[in-house]
Amino acid sequence: MPSRRIQLFFCAAALFLISLWTYPAILRSFSTLRSFTLTTLNPRPSVDPRETLNVFDHIYVISRSVRNDRRTTMEQLRSALGLRWAYVDATEFTDPSIARKAQCVRDVRAHALQATIDWPSVEDLEAWDDNLSRLRGPPPPGSPEPFCPPWETPSSDPSAQQTPLTCAERDSALGVPWSEDLRDHQIMTLAKIACYTSHMDAVERFIQSGGEAGLILEDDVDMESDIHERLSGLWQTLPADWDMVWLGESLLVQRDPPPRRPRPAPRADAPNALHPSTHPLCTHAYALSRAGARRLRAHFRFPPFAYGRAFDQAAGWLAERGDRLRSYTVVPPLVVQAKVSLSDLDRGDDGLGSAWRDTLDDGVLARIWAAEARAAAEGEGAAFDDLG
Template sequence: MSTLNVASRIYVISLPRSFNRRLDMEQIRYTLGLDFTYVTGTEANEDAVHRITKHVAALRANHSLLPPFEWPQDVDELVESESALGLEGSDLWLSDDIDFPDPPSHEPLTCARGNFNLDPYSPEMPPFRVLTKERLACWHSHWRAARLIADGQDDVALILEDDVDMELDIRQRLLGVWDSLPSTWDVVFLGHCWSDEAKMPAIASYKSSLLTKTVSVTSLHPSNSPKCTHAYALSKRGARRLAVYLRYPPFAYSRAIDQAFAWLAKKGKLESYSIVPSLVVQRKVYNSTIAKGKGGRRRNTLTRGVFV
């Protein structure tokens, strides 16, 4: 099946200017016999990101006037609400009816921790703690992709970023553990980084020696704190829940998108599972569209990928 036998569609978030990345994704598509639906990523210089930046800055400037942070208690009712999902196509932060004031300070915004804990900006702060327009644009790109699933006809869809490599036998490994997923799952991480996703006991494992002389074991675990958003699956319910959380103030646009996913999983706001080891990894051969250079030094590897 052209969507890895577990989903009805594969979305790839990609910037049109990332020509070489798209060429590589087309090589994956051809090699593995896949169908991709490209989702145009949000650029950091778009008006939408400018408006989001103004909103976040204005909200934080009045944070002392806000009540203590609380998650929505009726999220499963909200996901059925057109006003919650914005099925008409509007977005709270992009509405023409709201004119947010210019930020009271030109000091850079910082990434929130926890539900909504803020640290003041310091020039000594590590770059990953600064909430740049590139990080806001990435958040908006993933929110739009989740909305496509939440509003569409697909019961399960995959979301990929355009700088990945995949195991050649990814179909067999996915199918080996997929049927063990509880029917209530929201998100499954096919790739992850910067966390021990084997910390929780496995609920399924699959042994394969299809492409190598050694036996490869693929296991499915309840997520621990999965970071990196280069490859994940969403159920219909998961996409609707995610669409609500990613636009829920003041959590919305509060940090890097992978930190948001990790926190939602850790807090149990999404029923999340991780496949170990990663079946999809970031290649880190092109400069990052979010940070300087090619991203973090840590790099996961595949047993036998399309580009290996």
């Protein structure tokens, strides 16, 4: 009897040892089977780099949800180029948070100890901003940015509440003195604060995505039809520590600084080049690296600077300084403002914004609209023939 128990004991021990030896192989087999089954039933979608212009991880389009006309046009552009992007709903100027931000700007200026911004080092500013983000988390879209001063009472000067908010210039912590003769670009309207907020929402969304390079567009743009190829060539010339690239700008064409020419040139008859940004304006199309997005956010939330001027003026000044933001501009532009629908910021003489226009060699939307015009003309001609 004892010998039988011993035999059973050794048999059980042997089975136990065999199971220990084969267990990893069995697990691997099940894991492989499970992975195969999941992949077969739920295959991962393949990502075509051309959907994000070959060089970006994400593309965002800032657009008011009520502007169906602009989103329809942007969908034409997206479909023609085979792009993939996400819309960022722009904040309306009537949102209560926008008026609160305007009041915060007034309070910061009222308590300013000096007229000129005393900038901390870029490293210290980024550390402050990172700590702010860890404490508060990313702000939800349209929420007040954490730049308001610690006091709660408004400016002690009642007349300040009646005076329009003006834009600061260069490193000034204060707006330009109010005058009835100021031009539109010198007045910080609620619409401009809402636009600033919307861009900050897009920047924050890119930061939270974990991507290495992102493109932010406004919803009234046209692009070169061969932008994929041109951009791929240009991106080879970017230094590794870049922060921001303006794919299009307005008013001041940058041709003085020596360009970083692409190798090889995408098109010999119309080569684009990368220049260090000097006086960039208009943020209808700009790229940010991950580090550049964090750096931009830190500066744009710094109390003496935050919301004190239009978003493009703020970005342009940081780029112009040269020591706060490593910025480059594509010349000639790859993306331009289409200016075919009413502007929400600057109506200009015709409602479409400033009179300044830029052109492309072969714009996607320009090509579509030209084809539609020809079709309409031919249709009218055919109708006239029928009547005849």
